Amino acid sequence: MAKEKYLETTITQALSKIFRLLWLDKKDISAIYIYSVFAGLVALSLPLGIQSIITFVMAAQMSTSIGILIAMVLTGTFLSGWLQVRQLEIIEKIEQKIFVRYAMEYAHRLPKLDISKLDAYHLPELVNRFIDVASLQKSLHKLLVDIPASIIQILLGTILLAFYHPLFIAFGLVLLLIVVLIIRFTSARGFKTSMETSNYKYQTLGWFEEMARSIKTFKYARDTRFHLDKTDAISTKYVRARTEHFAVLKVQYWSMISFKLLITAAMLILGVTLLTQQQINIGQFIASDIVIIAIIASVEKLIVNMDQVYESLTAVEKLNKVAQADVEHTGSIILSPTKPSVSISFEDVSFAYHPSNIQLKNINLEVAKGEWLLIKGSSGAGKTTLLRMLTGAFQDFTGKILIDGIPIRNYDIDSLRNQTSILLGHQNIFEGTVLQNLSLCTEDISLEHISAMAKITGLDVFIQGLPNGYDSVLDPVGKRISAIIRHQILLTRALIGKHSLVVMEEPFSFLNQVQKDDLTAKLKADGSTVIITSKDDYCQNLADQTITLKNGEISYE
Numbered sequence: 001m002a003k004e005k006y007l008e009t010t011i012t013q014a015l016s017k018i019f020r021l022l023w024l025d026k027k028d029i030s031a032i033y034i035y036s037v038f039a040g041l042v043a044l045s046l047p048l049g050i051q052s053i054i055t056f057v058m059a060a061q062m063s064t065s066i067g068i069l070i071a072m073v074l075t076g077t078f079l080s081g082w083l084q085v086r087q088l089e090i091i092e093k094i095e096q097k098i099f100v101r102y103a104m105e106y107a108h109r110l111p112k113l114d115i116s117k118l119d120a121y122h123l124p125e126l127v128n129r130f131i132d133v134a135s136l137q138k139s140l141h142k143l144l145v146d147i148p149a150s151i152i153q154i155l156l157g158t159i160l161l162a163f164y165h166p167l168f169i170a171f172g173l174v175l176l177l178i179v180v181l182i183i184r185f186t187s188a189r190g191f192k193t194s195m196e197t198s199n200y201k202y203q204t205l206g207w208f209e210e211m212a213r214s215i216k217t218f219k220y221a222r223d224t225r226f227h228l229d230k231t232d233a234i235s236t237k238y239v240r241a242r243t244e245h246f247a248v249l250k251v252q253y254w255s256m257i258s259f260k261l262l263i264t265a266a267m268l269i270l271g272v273t274l275l276t277q278q279q280i281n282i283g284q285f286i287a288s289d290i291v292i293i294a295i296i297a298s299v300e301k302l303i304v305n306m307d308q309v310y311e312s313l314t315a316v317e318k319l320n321k322v323a324q325a326d327v328e329h330t331g332s333i334i335l336s337p338t339k340p341s342v343s344i345s346f347e348d349v350s351f352a353y354h355p356s357n358i359q360l361k362n363i364n365l366e367v368a369k370g371e372w373l374l375i376k377g378s379s380g381a382g383k384t385t386l387l388r389m390l391t392g393a394f395q396d397f398t399g400k401i402l403i404d405g406i407p408i409r410n411y412d413i414d415s416l417r418n419q420t421s422i423l424l425g426h427q428n429i430f431e432g433t434v435l436q437n438l439s440l441c442t443e444d445i446s447l448e449h450i451s452a453m454a455k456i457t458g459l460d461v462f463i464q465g466l467p468n469g470y471d472s473v474l475d476p477v478g479k480r481i482s483a484i485i486r487h488q489i490l491l492t493r494a495l496i497g498k499h500s501l502v503v504m505e506e507p508f509s510f511l512n513q514v515q516k517d518d519l520t521a522k523l524k525a526d527g528s529t530v531i532i533t534s535k536d537d538y539c540q541n542l543a544d545q546t547i548t549l550k551n552g553e554i555s556y557e
């Protein structure tokens with residue numbers, strides 16, 4: 001499991017990321033705030049209306065004005081409810097958009113991720129970060145509605161109190177300043193601990209995924225506690241991180257509670273003093289109390305929603321781990337689809353996955369158009385690495401790799417891969433129908449072409465035996481199919497389309513003599529340049545050249 005690298009992100013950077021995300025919906029969000037201000041004002045009209053009603057009642061002035069005031073208070077209540085529903089509608093729309101935006105970003109970016117930079121990660125584990133869309137959606141409501149509404153309510157309430165006596169506002173502002181300072185100085189730590197908590201959450205999830213993936217290993221293992229011990233170790237770290245996070249939240253909660261206590265005490269004492277000194281009347285006293293209660297309710301809302309701020313910042317950070325991960329480099333030259341073959345040359349090429357361990361050393365080779373190159377070598381010699389270089393997967397090699405005399409880095413990577421028939425051990429079957437697995441729903445591929453390729457590899461017999469033929473659904477990773485069928489599916493997939501270059505790892509394994517001959521005949525007829533690895537003696541006489549790799553170097557022994 002790769003260690004999370006995002007602990008270094010500061011809260012300011014995280015805030016700017018969430019700001020950039022929300023900026024996309026700035027119109028909707030502005031509407032929410034406009035509604036918030038209106039809702040705040042309407043809510044405050046309530047105490048003013050009640051104050052007037054009490055003044056009328058105290059003065060024993062039962063007139064039609066009371067009826068109008070009551071109607072106004074009721075209208076205000078209805079209006080604030082309506083504004084709330086409008087806000088909810090907008091938030092719902094933004095939440096839906098965020099889901100779709102991230103889903104599309106993940107789908108678009110995943111196949112383009114820079115594999116060389118993500119080597120340390122297990123991608124199926126990495127994409128677990130998508131579940132943070134739900135955390136973001138959940139906290140978004142608090143972030144956009146509840147928290148701003150509370151802040152607006154507190155500010156407006158404090159301003160309104162100033163109309164009763166200027167002392168109210170001075171006191172309120174000092175308290176607000178204290179709260180702001182406490183949040184300012186504790187939030188960086190709060191974000192850091194929130195990120196740590198989240199890291200351990202994903203480690204737990206990643207570990208369960210790993211256990212599930214290799215379930216048979218654990219099932220058939222001798223009496224072991226390894227799975228429990230490891231889970232226990234991660235859970236302990238999670239609990240420790242969470243306790244630290246909660247400690248930060250507690251400081252913030254207590255500062256809010258102190259604010260609440262102080263404002264209640266001060267306002268009540270001040271109110272009673274002003275009332276007894278007859279500086280305010282009973283109606284003003286009751287109204288100011290209603291405002292104070294509203295402020296306290298808002299402070300309480302802030303307290304309970306405090307952790308949601310961290311949750312949303314952390315969620316965006318996690319989601320961006322894939323949504324903003326580096327994508328692979330691509331050039332601008334389109335490899336023409338009309339070329340039947342290409343020439344390949346490696347000039348003094350060296351490559352290392354990690355600087356300390358060079359996998360390919362000073363490779364020099366020339367493959368003319370339409371030629372076959374067979375690469376041999378023992379396990380770990382660098383055969384697959386050499387083939388992968390031709391797919392444009394790695395860019396940070398030294399030396400030159402030229403395709404038709406043009407550096408491979410200059411080619412548009414999609415056009416290069418469209419013209420290359422690729423069969424590598426890293427490819428796999430995904431959960432979908434046989435047809436989807438073969439064609440990946442490429443539009444310009446006919447079923448006749450697909451079945452012709454399936455006939456060459458011998459896959460047609462398997463498909464004909466399936467109850468739903470091409471529409472039969474395969475398990476993830478092709479779990480319930482045999483190794484030969486798996487190979488035939490991947491080989492057929494690689495053959496589909498028109499290619500000027502064929503890059504294949506062990507294409508002939510599992511095939512019977514007829515299938516081998518059919519495959520050879522097809523590749524020879526196409527006239528493509530073919531670069532393959534094979535342990536099969538069958539290939540010996542097919543290739544125009546054969547090289548043997550030994551520890552990443554061409555061996556001339």
Ligand SMILES: Nc1ncnc2c1ncn2[C@@H]1O[C@H](COP(=O)(O)OP(=O)(O)OP(=O)(O)O)[C@@H](O)[C@H]1O
Pocket residue numbers: 119353354359377378379380381382383384385386
């Ligand atoms: N993604 C990777 N990150 C780091 N090292 C890697 C990676 N892929 C392969 N290697 C290492 O590079 C070396 C060459 O591996 P490669 O897969 O190219 O050999 P190979 O000749 O194809 O072996 P095999 O026949 O077993 O597939 C090995 O030491 C391997 O451990």
